[in-house]
Amino acid sequence: MICGVDEAGKGSVLGPMVIAAVGVRTTDVFSDIQVKDSKQLSPLERERLFALIKKQCRVAIVVITAEEIDNIRREMTMNACVARAHSEVIQKLRPRTAYVDACDVNPIRYAETVKSHLNIPCEIVSEHHADITYPLVSAASIIAKVTRDREIEKLKKKYGEIGSGYPSDPNTIAYLSAYIDKHRVPPPIARKSWKTVSAILAKKSQSNLSAFL
Missing domain, CATH: 1.10.10.460 (Ribonuclease hii. Domain 2)
Known part of the structure; x- marks a missing residue:
């Protein structure tokens, strides 16, 4: 299995950050699911793709509340928090390779940070704008964005x-x-x-x- 990882809500001042991983045996699935970076899609299209991705791929999600983020930031930077959360969803899927959207100016350093939290063998491919380059990361961005939007709607109620x-x-x-x-x-x-x-x-x-x- 290979997987893509992305998050939504990193810079939000209200509500949670959501981290998602999407895993597949082969990327052929994306010949039928035309994914894009979630920011390039309408809410309706994100919801439609969310359902398709959940149906045809393995998905892992971690939600970190505002209070949890405050507590974590007493121990580490926000980038380190994201790296640890990226490793958490990767750990759930146990892929041989994970593609991640780098949350560091140095993507190689970011890959090593993510890897340091894993206790499974996994190659980490870390790049800036991976959510545009790799369909798997685009899919993860859709899962993360829709999940976070739903969490925000709950908070609004x-x-x-x-x-x-x-x-x-x-x-x-x-x-x-x-x-x-x-x-x-x-x-x-x-x-x-x-x-x-x-x-x-x-x-x-x-x-x-x-x-x-």
């Missing part, structure tokens, strides 16, 4: 409109700001170790101090 969860999303920032105004602390679904959160807290603190003075 509980917490209201939180946007996409990314710092670049005005709806996400508006939600964070309003929640902190009301509760004086970030929401449970926020990555409190993110600069986005600390910047909002600092701004609120400064505003309160100015009002007091």
Whole structure:
């Protein structure tokens, strides 16, 4: 078996990061499933391909919550966290070769980091933009993206409109700001170790101090 690995939500300030691996015996399966990097697909097309990939390939998924990410970052960098999670889904499928989208400026170093967490023999092919180059990694990006989107929808039912969860999303920032105004602390679904959160807290603190003075 060979597999492709990718993640969704690495840079999100709200909600989980999802890591997925997709394994096949032969890449001939992708002559019938026309995959692309998930960012190049509409939500409807991602959902359609998600079902096909799950049906015809082996899939492994790991979901890491915001709280877990905060705890992990006390011990390691975010890139190291992703590398360990990549190794976790690879371990589940036990392929002979795994293609990963490198989360490091040095893809060779990243491959070695992923490999260091494995206790099975596996060749790691690490490249930037592997989600565009390799259909297997594109498939993994689709599984990760759809899974994360579903997790975000669950959070919206509980917490209201939180946007996409990314710092670049005005709806996400508006939600964070309003929640902190009301509760004086970030929401449970926020990555409190993110600069986005600390910047909002600092701004609120400064505003309160100015009002007091």
